[in-house]
Amino acid sequence: MSKQWADSKDGAFKRQVSSFREVISKTHPIYKPAANRYWLYVSLACPWAHRTLLTRSLKHLNTVIGVVVVHWHLDSKGWRFLRYPTDKSSIDENIYHTVSGGIDNTQSITMKPFASIPNDSDRLWIDGTPDPLNQFQRLSDLYLKSNPNYSDRFTVPVLWDSETNTIVNNESSEIIRILNSGVFDEFIKDSTTSSTEIINLVPKELESQIDEFNSWVYDNINNGVYKAGFAESAIAYEKEVKNVFQHLDRVEQLLKSKHQALEKKFGPDSKEILKHYFVLNNQLTEADVRLYTTIVRFDPVYVQHFKCNLTTIRDGYPYIHLWLRNLYWNNDSFRLTTNFNHIKLHYTRSHTRINPLGLTPLGPNPHILPL
Structure with a gap:
C-alpha cells in the first residue's frame, strides 16, 4: 500500500518500485520450495x-x-x-x-x-x-x-x-x-x-492474454484510483478520474459481451452462466484476481475517499457488478480474504491529508449486495 504522495511539479502520483525480486524454485541456490518455510x-x-x-x-x-x-x-x-x-x-x-x-x-x-x-x-x-x-x-x-x-x-x-x-x-x-x-x-x-x-491461474495458452489484460487494468484501474485519489492538483485529478472510468467502461463492455455469449450458449436464465462468467476464456484466471481486489474496494472507499465518484459499480456497471458478486458469494477464497472493516478503517484513518478528521463513512450499506 502506498503512502507516497504526488510529484510536486505536476501534482501526479508516482508509485515506488519494489526492491526484493527473488523467486522460489527447486533450482534456486537458496530459495527452494518447502512447507512452513x-x-x-x-x-x-x-x-x-x-x-x-x-x-x-x-x-x-x-x-x-x-x-x-x-x-x-x-x-x-x-x-x-x-x-x-x-x-x-x-x-x-x-x-x-x-x-x-x-x-x-x-x-x-x-x-x-x-x-x-x-x-x-x-x-x-x-x-x-x-x-x-x-x-x-x-x-x-x-x-x-x-x-x-x-x-x-x-x-x-x-x-x-x-x-x-x-x-x-x-x-x-x-x-x-x-x-x-x-x-x-x-x-x-x-x-x-x-x-x-488445484487451479492454474496462469495457463500457458492464456498467459499472453492475461499479461495484456493486466497491463492496462493495472495502469488505468488498479493504480488509476490511486493516481486520482493522491493527485494534488485539480488538473491531475480530473485527468486521472476520467481515465479510471473510461477503462471501467472497457471492462464493462468486455463482460457484457461475455455474458451475452454465455446466454446464447446456456440460455438467459441458466445457472451455468455464472460458472463461466470470468474476464478471459470463461475460466477463473489471475486476471480476475488482480481486477477483483480493486473493484471490491471501489464502492466502499474509492468512490468517496479517492473522489472516484462519477458513478458506483453497483449503480453504473451492471455486468461488472454481477461479476464481482459472483466471485464474492460463490467462491469462499474471495469472500474470506475480503475484510471490509480493515479496508474502510485503513483508508479513512491512515490518509490524513485526504481525510484529516479521520471520519469513517458508514455506507454503502451493505458493503456488497447479495447475488
Missing part, C-alpha cells in the same frame, strides 16, 4: 497484498505458507503488528497456517461502531496479528533485518523466508506468480484436494 506479511486493507492472500487461498496453500496480518492503521512510522502476548498460551500457532484471510472471517465478530474504535485498538485476530516468527513490532524491522541500509518505504506484501531470515520478494505481481507456479503443490495437506483440482 515461507510466510506472507500482508495488510487486509491493501489491494496489492490482498491479491497474494487470495492466490494463496485459491491454490490451497493455507497449510503451507503462514500469514501475518499488520494492523489496519498505517501511522507515521508505517505498518505495525499487534503486541505479542506475554502469555504465549493465548496464541494459537496453527491459525497462522490455516485461516484463508489471515484473520478468521468464518466467525461473526460483532464490530463496535467505527467511531468507538481508536487507532491503537489492539484486538487479537480482529485488528491484526502479532509476528510469531521474530516478534517484531513493525514491518520495517523485516526490511532492516534483510538490508540494514534499506531506505525506501516499507510496503506490503512481503514474502519472507524464515530459514534465512530475509525478504524473498515484495512485488505482489511476482509473488502471485510464485504461489501459482506449482512449486508448493506437493506440500498441500488438504486430503480433499487432488493435484488435478
Whole structure:
C-alpha cells in the first residue's frame, strides 16, 4: 500500500518500485520450495497484498505458507503488528497456517461502531496479528533485518523466508506468480484436494492474454484510483478520474459481451452462466484476481475517499457488478480474504491529508449486495 504522495511539479502520483525480486524454485541456490518455510506479511486493507492472500487461498496453500496480518492503521512510522502476548498460551500457532484471510472471517465478530474504535485498538485476530516468527513490532524491522541500509518505504506484501531470515520478494505481481507456479503443490495437506483440482491461474495458452489484460487494468484501474485519489492538483485529478472510468467502461463492455455469449450458449436464465462468467476464456484466471481486489474496494472507499465518484459499480456497471458478486458469494477464497472493516478503517484513518478528521463513512450499506 502506498503512502507516497504526488510529484510536486505536476501534482501526479508516482508509485515506488519494489526492491526484493527473488523467486522460489527447486533450482534456486537458496530459495527452494518447502512447507512452513515461507510466510506472507500482508495488510487486509491493501489491494496489492490482498491479491497474494487470495492466490494463496485459491491454490490451497493455507497449510503451507503462514500469514501475518499488520494492523489496519498505517501511522507515521508505517505498518505495525499487534503486541505479542506475554502469555504465549493465548496464541494459537496453527491459525497462522490455516485461516484463508489471515484473520478468521468464518466467525461473526460483532464490530463496535467505527467511531468507538481508536487507532491503537489492539484486538487479537480482529485488528491484526502479532509476528510469531521474530516478534517484531513493525514491518520495517523485516526490511532492516534483510538490508540494514534499506531506505525506501516499507510496503506490503512481503514474502519472507524464515530459514534465512530475509525478504524473498515484495512485488505482489511476482509473488502471485510464485504461489501459482506449482512449486508448493506437493506440500498441500488438504486430503480433499487432488493435484488435478488445484487451479492454474496462469495457463500457458492464456498467459499472453492475461499479461495484456493486466497491463492496462493495472495502469488505468488498479493504480488509476490511486493516481486520482493522491493527485494534488485539480488538473491531475480530473485527468486521472476520467481515465479510471473510461477503462471501467472497457471492462464493462468486455463482460457484457461475455455474458451475452454465455446466454446464447446456456440460455438467459441458466445457472451455468455464472460458472463461466470470468474476464478471459470463461475460466477463473489471475486476471480476475488482480481486477477483483480493486473493484471490491471501489464502492466502499474509492468512490468517496479517492473522489472516484462519477458513478458506483453497483449503480453504473451492471455486468461488472454481477461479476464481482459472483466471485464474492460463490467462491469462499474471495469472500474470506475480503475484510471490509480493515479496508474502510485503513483508508479513512491512515490518509490524513485526504481525510484529516479521520471520519469513517458508514455506507454503502451493505458493503456488497447479495447475488
